[in-house]
Amino acid sequence: MTVRIGSVPYLNSKVLIHGLEPEGAAPDGTPYTLELLAPSLLAKRLSAGGLDVALVSSVEYFRHPEYTLLPGLGVCGDREMWSIQLFCRTDVKDLRRVGLDPASETTNALLRVILSQKHKLNVEYVPLDRHEDPRQRDDLDGFLRIGDPCLRMLGRAPEFQTLDLQSEWRALTGLPFVYAAWLVRGGADLRGIPELLTRAKAAGVAHAGEIADEFAAEIGFEFERAKEYVAAIVHYEMEGPYIEGLKRFQACLVKEGIVRAERPIVFYGA
Numbered sequence: 001m002t003v004r005i006g007s008v009p010y011l012n013s014k015v016l017i018h019g020l021e022p023e024g025a026a027p028d029g030t031p032y033t034l035e036l037l038a039p040s041l042l043a044k045r046l047s048a049g050g051l052d053v054a055l056v057s058s059v060e061y062f063r064h065p066e067y068t069l070l071p072g073l074g075v076c077g078d079r080e081m082w083s084i085q086l087f088c089r090t091d092v093k094d095l096r097r098v099g100l101d102p103a104s105e106t107t108n109a110l111l112r113v114i115l116s117q118k119h120k121l122n123v124e125y126v127p128l129d130r131h132e133d134p135r136q137r138d139d140l141d142g143f144l145r146i147g148d149p150c151l152r153m154l155g156r157a158p159e160f161q162t163l164d165l166q167s168e169w170r171a172l173t174g175l176p177f178v179y180a181a182w183l184v185r186g187g188a189d190l191r192g193i194p195e196l197l198t199r200a201k202a203a204g205v206a207h208a209g210e211i212a213d214e215f216a217a218e219i220g221f222e223f224e225r226a227k228e229y230v231a232a233i234v235h236y237e238m239e240g241p242y243i244e245g246l247k248r249f250q251a252c253l254v255k256e257g258i259v260r261a262e263r264p265i266v267f268y269g270a
Contacts, residue, residue, distance in 0.1 A: 015204030028192030066186030074238030
């Protein structure tokens with residue numbers, strides 16, 4: 001039986017899926033398909049049973065008690081994360097209406113935590129359309145952008161201040177953060193896919209320079225800056241302090257009423 005894999009199309013995932021094709025086989029012969037979708041669409045596909053394992057926003061793990069996590073793999077941040085930015089027309093303390101990025105529930109939830117628990121703000125959040133340019137919305141004091149669209153906008157919107165949400169999370173908690181993890185649908189039998197994904201990550205880390213060279217022009221970065229992002233800014237080992245960051249995020253979500261109750265961290269195959 002073919003295992004259906006889903007991932008995001010952003011540069012920060014390319015290390016984790018390096019060498020994977022739209023159709024292929026794991027080292028043990030397990031056939032797979034790979035589909036690339038925005039985080040919010042991936043979450044819906046996984047929840048509906050259209051995927052067996054997907055690199056999904058971490059908040060989805062806390063909303064679905066039937067999901068398990070593949071150990072050791074994720075899209076994580078430590079000190080900063082260039083692709084997760086709040087663009088502000090005003091000082092942060094003066095924010096009143098903020099646009100949310102339709103692509104990712106995790107970063108929208110993280111923004112709520114940062115503005116509420118770090119900056120003590122009561123902000124009105126405005127859902128944005130996937131295709132609109134929030135810079136044209138005069139009714140907003142700021143807006144969230146993630147992934148490659150965020151990277152493309154950095155340095156190209158001089159009328160906005162930027163707030164790196166990873167730096168804000170680190171200042172609030174002293175911990176790193178897990179933005180996306182491989183979530184496994186309840187009842188799915190992945191067979192050799194965990195080994196496939198582990199090997200893909202190792203190969204991606206080893207070829208980070210090639211990945212940066214391939215995609216630098218697409219996001220408007222010089223090679224060296226793209227390589228720094230892929231090889232040093234984004235972290236891919238979801239272990240130790242990253243698990244502690246994931247647990248702290250869950251506690252913050254419960255405090256904000258975004259999820260109802262805490263659940264343990266359960267790994268696939270445990």
